[in-house]
Amino acid sequence: MTSDLLVVTAVVGLSASAVGATAPLRIRTHISVALTIAACASGFVMAAEVLHTGDVAVVHTTALLPLSGLSMVLDRFGALFVAVSAVVGICAMLFRLGYHGHGLSSRSASCILPLFVTTLLLVPAASNVTTFLFLWELMAVSSLLLVLADHRRRSEVASAGQWYAVMTQFGAAALLVGLVLLATHAGSQSFAAIAAGSAHLPTWVRDSAFVLAVVGFGSKAGMVPLHVWLPRAHPEAPGPVSALMSAAMVNLGIYGIVRVGDGLLGGGPAWWWLLVMALGALSALFGSLHSATSSDLKRLLAYSTTDNVGLMLLGVGASGLFASTGHRTLALVALVAALLHVVFHAVFKGSLFLSASSLQQATGTTDLDRMGGLLRRMPMTGTIFLAGGLAMAAMPVLCGFVSEWLLLQAMLHGLPSSDPAIAVAMPIGVGALALTGGLTALTIVKAAGIGLLGQPRSNAAAEANEVGPSMRLGAGTLATLCLVFGVAPFLVVPSVVDAARSVSRTRISDPLVGGWQVGLAGVHGALAPGLLALALLIAVTLVAGARRVLQHAPARHTRAWGCGRELQTATMEYTATSFGEPLTRVFEDVLRPAHDLDVSHAAESQYFVEAARFHTSLDDAFERHAYRPASVGLGRWGALARRVPNGSIHRYLAFGLVALIVVLVVAG
Amino acid sequence: MRTSWPAAPMAAVSLLQVVGVLVGGPLLVGVMRTVRCRLEGRAGPPVRQPLLDLRKLARRERTTSDQTSWIFPLAPLVLVGSTVVVAAIAPLLATDPAFGWSADLFAVVFFLLLGSVAMALGALDSGTAFGGMGASRAMTIGALSEPALLVAILALSVPAHSSNLPGIVTRSLAHPLWLATPERLLALVAFVIVIVAESGRLPVDNPSTHLELTMIHEAMVLEYSGTDLALIKLGESMRLAVLMALFANLFVPWGIATAPGPIHLVVGLATTVAKVAALGVGLAVFEVTVAKLRLFRVPELLAGAFVLSVLAVLSALVVA
Numbered sequence: 001m002t003s004d005l006l007v008v009t010a011v012v013g014l015s016a017s018a019v020g021a022t023a024p025l026r027i028r029t030h031i032s033v034a035l036t037i038a039a040c041a042s043g044f045v046m047a048a049e050v051l052h053t054g055d056v057a058v059v060h061t062t063a064l065l066p067l068s069g070l071s072m073v074l075d076r077f078g079a080l081f082v083a084v085s086a087v088v089g090i091c092a093m094l095f096r097l098g099y100h101g102h103g104l105s106s107r108s109a110s111c112i113l114p115l116f117v118t119t120l121l122l123v124p125a126a127s128n129v130t131t132f133l134f135l136w137e138l139m140a141v142s143s144l145l146l147v148l149a150d151h152r153r154r155s156e157v158a159s160a161g162q163w164y165a166v167m168t169q170f171g172a173a174a175l176l177v178g179l180v181l182l183a184t185h186a187g188s189q190s191f192a193a194i195a196a197g198s199a200h201l202p203t204w205v206r207d208s209a210f211v212l213a214v215v216g217f218g219s220k221a222g223m224v225p226l227h228v229w230l231p232r233a234h235p236e237a238p239g240p241v242s243a244l245m246s247a248a249m250v251n252l253g254i255y256g257i258v259r260v261g262d263g264l265l266g267g268g269p270a271w272w273w274l275l276v277m278a279l280g281a282l283s284a285l286f287g288s289l290h291s292a293t294s295s296d297l298k299r300l301l302a303y304s305t306t307d308n309v310g311l312m313l314l315g316v317g318a319s320g321l322f323a324s325t326g327h328r329t330l331a332l333v334a335l336v337a338a339l340l341h342v343v344f345h346a347v348f349k350g351s352l353f354l355s356a357s358s359l360q361q362a363t364g365t366t367d368l369d370r371m372g373g374l375l376r377r378m379p380m381t382g383t384i385f386l387a388g389g390l391a392m393a394a395m396p397v398l399c400g401f402v403s404e405w406l407l408l409q410a411m412l413h414g415l416p417s418s419d420p421a422i423a424v425a426m427p428i429g430v431g432a433l434a435l436t437g438g439l440t441a442l443t444i445v446k447a448a449g450i451g452l453l454g455q456p457r458s459n460a461a462a463e464a465n466e467v468g469p470s471m472r473l474g475a476g477t478l479a480t481l482c483l484v485f486g487v488a489p490f491l492v493v494p495s496v497v498d499a500a501r502s503v504s505r506t507r508i509s510d511p512l513v514g515g516w517q518v519g520l521a522g523v524h525g526a527l528a529p530g531l532l533a534l535a536l537l538i539a540v541t542l543v544a545g546a547r548r549v550l551q552h553a554p555a556r557h558t559r560a561w562g563c564g565r566e567l568q569t570a571t572m573e574y575t576a577t578s579f580g581e582p583l584t585r586v587f588e589d590v591l592r593p594a595h596d597l598d599v600s601h602a603a604e605s606q607y608f609v610e611a612a613r614f615h616t617s618l619d620d621a622f623e624r625h626a627y628r629p630a631s632v633g634l635g636r637w638g639a640l641a642r643r644v645p646n647g648s649i650h651r652y653l654a655f656g657l658v659a660l661i662v663v664l665v666v667a668g
Numbered sequence: 669m670r671t672s673w674p675a676a677p678m679a680a681v682s683l684l685q686v687v688g689v690l691v692g693g694p695l696l697v698g699v700m701r702t703v704r705c706r707l708e709g710r711a712g713p714p715v716r717q718p719l720l721d722l723r724k725l726a727r728r729e730r731t732t733s734d735q736t737s738w739i740f741p742l743a744p745l746v747l748v749g750s751t752v753v754v755a756a757i758a759p760l761l762a763t764d765p766a767f768g769w770s771a772d773l774f775a776v777v778f779f780l781l782l783g784s785v786a787m788a789l790g791a792l793d794s795g796t797a798f799g800g801m802g803a804s805r806a807m808t809i810g811a812l813s814e815p816a817l818l819v820a821i822l823a824l825s826v827p828a829h830s831s832n833l834p835g836i837v838t839r840s841l842a843h844p845l846w847l848a849t850p851e852r853l854l855a856l857v858a859f860v861i862v863i864v865a866e867s868g869r870l871p872v873d874n875p876s877t878h879l880e881l882t883m884i885h886e887a888m889v890l891e892y893s894g895t896d897l898a899l900i901k902l903g904e905s906m907r908l909a910v911l912m913a914l915f916a917n918l919f920v921p922w923g924i925a926t927a928p929g930p931i932h933l934v935v936g937l938a939t940t941v942a943k944v945a946a947l948g949v950g951l952a953v954f955e956v957t958v959a960k961l962r963l964f965r966v967p968e969l970l971a972g973a974f975v976l977s978v979l980a981v982l983s984a985l986v987v988a
Binding site for chain 1 (some may be wrong): 726727728729730731732733734735736737738739741744745746748749750752753756757767769770771772774775778779781782784785788789791792793794795796797798799800801803804805807808810811812813814815817818819822825826829830831832833834835890891893894895896898899963964967974978981982985
């Protein structure tokens, strides 16, 4: 049955795309959205069935893809990602119904959006190299076209698209080389055959395939230093697309690293996983630092995606490291923690991106310093944003708390090991995770506090209106899931454990205690999120009751006091930039902010200042020190190379002759 | 292997802990103020003055800015509520309060962080300059103290093979020599620094300042008044008491009730009160002797604490 559902998902998704391309403007949005939701629903049912029964979905056809044929096998591990993509897809599509602007209603965008969602559902099912690369590229290209949907109206979109195109194609090239290397040496391109024969491959093949996979999948996941496209593409992409990219597409980068590292190669030496952990810690710290100091809402959320991907990589790396030193149970726990974070990140980041797009639609800006006071104007959207944000900051009783706690537990219990690599890696990992957690809390206080609370900072914010019901429903569903999964993690934990066991092919029993608790079996103490939530609810209610008893009168509303200042205007409030300023100063050596002070003096005397202008900017250090020099160097090289073909036909004939001689010498 | 207590004594312990922290928190602040005053050659208010202040404030009318949303009145409730939860499940008087198996040290830290986040959001909700300033500084210091705190917790949890609080305390009781190991001493210093930073005491923040440029915590609560302010003051003092009692029981656990029964509980209560009072006096004496650090020197202090806690983990591994 699951195999049929796989076919249904693909067919319905592609027909949604076809309808989007052909139907008349009045009805095409509704029909294509409805069909896409149907495809997601079918994908979710299939994934749930696979996760529940372990009944693998298999589809092989030689007709569709030349030479290799289309080959799809969906196991439990892939099904977890399909389920996540499906839920995010449904919510993003509901949201899309009310979302205007960004050129999403054009014929091309209506055709490509369902295609993108469909590839998100199908990539985890690909089971040979050609199918995988085909679907992967389809996903990359369709998401690129969607990022570019609004390029006619805004010129920044084109630049963001270029960055994204270069990074995604670079990643795809790395994947192509890595997977082809594996396939040629294993003698077959099917994933099952590679997995069966990978143990006998030469070490250099295994090593280079893994490193290339980390590079290729890491660039899609937004891992530092390949993250530069994220903070550019996300602010420019249409709202539902940025949510899909950040909550569903990025996950597939993690999927790939685990699939290749644990699945195809069956684990590897410790240095592989230390590399993954180091990149994860770097991504987590760098992403959280930049999101804490950014004042553009979507840029901030994009950097926080890098940060969360870093946490997932920390878990994946820790898992591999434990496995390489023989701690199979702990390896499973760490992998479960990482995958749990994938699921929860999708839920909270989806709700954050969708509600941020609502705020953008209502105020016309993503600049936090031009928002403010929106929780009063848009109570539902504001609450959704807060819920997602607090979940991301790992606040108790929301979902992010559970996955980060489990990750901490895995690292803690891995420590009493004689292996020096573990002994050094784990405390540093915990430190990185802790600093990331603290910075994320700061980020969310900043984003919600500056953007949603206080006085409106612009006329647009003062007159913002709540968005339509479908947008609230789409974002609200994900926000509700943040609370539901936080209180009742048992709804997802068993499936995640099954998925982790399926990819690492271990037969060890479930390492976690079940029911309302989360914790490691055989260890004293566990986490009971539901119980803690109930206790918190009771405590807050009791305190509220006590306040009511002590003070019957409701609070009197008057002008803010502000230490006795008469007039409190919005310009006196702290801005997002000023909120992050102490942190910018503390991390000045890492962030290297650029300050620019323009002072023009009065003509009469230079002691009188006529006007002063202060400009500060915070560029990405990797962009400035690695990517810009690289692109300048490439440009120079191109300019040099342009001198060679000068239009003379004789010269071109000479090139042909020289090339022929070289080929003959090399071949001979 | 540890055995759990019957339900009734466990619930009684939790209730006693919550009540003790509710009353003891303000009294602790009173004791610390009195010590300070005496050392500075002043008579000072009576020890129960914070309680009297709370009574006065609780009856006052609440006035809030007309720019606020539902966050502003909710923040004090979350602050007190999260502290009450921690006070109920953490081993303050006895090793087995209700739901002690869920009293995870990491969870306790995140619960306390929840209170800080709520206060920072409440401060920003007032829409004034000072609220934002205080929130920004408090969150920066909180974020930077987090690594030191969690790694110090790691150092304590590794030998106990669990981050469960009752588990760690029981283990310390069973292995008294473990208390004098280098990892404990290093973690102890890191903990002290973090507690000072988290609870806004000197040299990180001056709780009695009202000078605009130096305020951190006081800047956040400027717009609160009446019952809400009473709740915040209560919540802050409760946090201090909970942190100190936890600290005392993590590093000097003797006296804590290990078995159910009124006598054990009375002994536990008396020793915990004595330990917390001694710590409070010590902190007050320390506060008199130091000057407040410049805000941008605080990260150095916290980085030092982080280094100490990493050393603590490494030495824990070497010893183990």
